Amino acid sequence: MQYINPYIELCLEGSSSIFKGLNQKDKETLVHHHTLTVFKKGQFLFKEGDKTHGLICLASGKVKVFKDGVGGRGQILKMVRHQGFIGYKTLFSDNLWSVSAIAIEDSAICIFEKSSFIRILKKNPDLSMKFIKVIADELWFSNNRTVSLTQKHVRGRLAESILILRDTYGFEADGKTIRISLSREDIANLSNMTTSNAIRTLSNLASEGIIEITGRRISIIDSNQIELISELG
Numbered sequence: 197m198q199y200i201n202p203y204i205e206l207c208l209e210g211s212s213s214i215f216k217g218l219n220q221k222d223k224e225t226l227v228h229h230h231t232l233t234v235f236k237k238g239q240f241l242f243k244e245g246d247k248t249h250g251l252i253c254l255a256s257g258k259v260k261v262f263k264d265g266v267g268g269r270g271q272i273l274k275m276v277r278h279q280g281f282i283g284y285k286t287l288f289s290d291n292l293w294s295v296s297a298i299a300i301e302d303s304a305i306c307i308f309e310k311s312s313f314i315r316i317l318k319k320n321p322d323l324s325m326k327f328i329k330v331i332a333d334e335l336w337f338s339n340n341r342t343v344s345l346t347q348k349h350v351r352g353r354l355a356e357s358i359l360i361l362r363d364t365y366g367f368e369a370d371g372k373t374i375r376i377s378l379s380r381e382d383i384a385n386l387s388n389m390t391t392s393n394a395i396r397t398l399s400n401l402a403s404e405g406i407i408e409i410t411g412r413r414i415s416i417i418d419s420n421q422i423e424l425i426s427e428l429g
Contacts, residue, residue: 197223203232203255207306210255210279214326222316229312234304241282241297241305248286248293250307254278257303258365258376262385263295272386273338275364275376281330287313300378345388348429354397355426357387358407358414370415377412401425 197220199205208215208223215223230250235241241252241259254276261274261282273295276282286293287310317324344356358374365375378386384394398414401407406422408415416422 197227200227201232203304204230204306206255207253207279212277212279214323214330217322218316218320222320225312225316226308229309231307231309232304233307235299235302237299237301237303239299241299241303242293243296244293246293248283248291248310250310251284251287251313252282253306253308254280254282255304255306258300259297259303259305260300260382260386261295261297270385271388272382274334275361275386277364284327284331300376300382344429348426350387350389350393350397351400352426352429353387353389354383354394355401355422357383358416358422359426360386361414362416367416372408372417373410373413373415378414379412 199208204227207213208218208226210216215226218226232255233241235257242248244263256278259276259282260272261276262270262272264270274282276297282297282305283293285291317327345353348356361374361376361378367373368375380395380398381391383398384391387394389397398407398409401422402409404421406416406418406425408417
């Protein structure tokens with residue numbers, strides 16, 4: 197079928213899209229009942245307390261989902277990858293957003309209108325199972341992440357965060373540089389530690405030859421070692 201913009205095509209036909217197996221009629225319904233929004237780096241997609249309008253698919257760019265804690269300190273809960281979803285928890289519960297999301301580079305999202313998406317979900321058992329798997333995988337990740345952030349030492353938490361970034365965004369062409377640029381504060385907020393602890397721990401890992409740091413870019417030099425540090429905590 198002919199798509200009205202490349203972003204909706206990515207959400208419906210991208211390599212990791214759960215919608216690829218849908219019939220053309222249902223895809224056309226999603227196309228006709230979606231909105232496209234483009235965000236500049238640093239812009240909020242939504243804020244805690246906003247109302248949910250539909251299922252969000254990240255067509256391009258990178259997004260962090262976070263929640264403000266005590267004293268306004270943020271905890272990054274999720275780094276979203278291409279064709280990844282945001283918003284299905286509030287979509288089904290009818291609650292307001294309990295988290296916020298910011299574009300960490302120029303990004304585009306497609307928002308599928310709630311009633312149309314749920315109607316398609318109800319009549320497509322294969323799609324429903326794929327979506328249940330998405331929810332189950334995130335619940336599995338969240339449970340394990342909660343244990344890691346509360347029980348691992350600083351070094352183990354930061355090593356795990358680096359591996360999460362690697363697994364989410366992959367490497368550049370050199371096969372070692374993670375394909376994302378993050379501030380030290382963001383790395384700290386992803387790892388549940390202060391910025392000063394993140395800076396110090398990154399420097400220690402670099403001095404040991406486990407990673408390399410170039411500005412805001414991190415390269416993994418010794419994958420086995422950083423995986424061991426993460427595992428041992």
